[in-house]
Amino acid sequence: MPPIEAQENLIVDVILPVLQGIGTPPTNWLTAPTVVYGIPGDSIEPDTLFLAPLTCVFNSEDDELDGSGFRGSATRVHFALWAAAKDVRTAFNLLADGRRALWAASASLQAVAEYGADWIDSIEIDLERSRAGFVLALMKFHASPVVSRTA
């Protein structure tokens, strides 16, 4: 039997192409960002702000609890979507596009995350960078794959 790719990677393989399609027809998107997987090592230049990078990164993993509090055999794979823009309105539009892309990927994501996909955990705005002419918005979401028990 061929080795099975890590579930986290399978999820990324589904959502990354969808996010990278933001800004391309035929869908009417609000933004046309550059999408990068992972946090870039280099700092973002103000002069390239119009590119509005959208970054997706794996955060952490924990056990899934069912409604009665029992631990199940699913995990939550957490992601964060960073949006950088010149103003709050554009930052929110970036996240809105990100959300739409994730919803559009729901069916495909279900194949690798059987317990559901795209649950939005929180949306935060980092105004600390506003004096640099940036608004950073952060949307955390997770997908819930079943833990593979295959030896």
Next chain:
Amino acid sequence: MSFYGASDLDAMLAEFGVPVVLGSQTVDGILDISDVGDAGELITKQASVLVKTGALKNLKEGASLDVDGKSYLVTGTDQLGDGATTQVFLGPV
């Protein structure tokens, strides 16, 4: 208003400063560009220029400033220490 040691500032700004232009006014200021953000976050560039407080009339958020030949938008100002100098935060135009 005068500040203790303010006369030394002119020499310092003349030595290390670059031209800062606001409208028809030109003064010397020290340009700093640093990275902001922690590991695991998006790191962004923060530009600022240090000028003598009161040296530039009508310096305020939203003003257009040329620093060393490059155009910026003023995103805020902080008067530092005893108030003799002001750090002007700069964003893209």
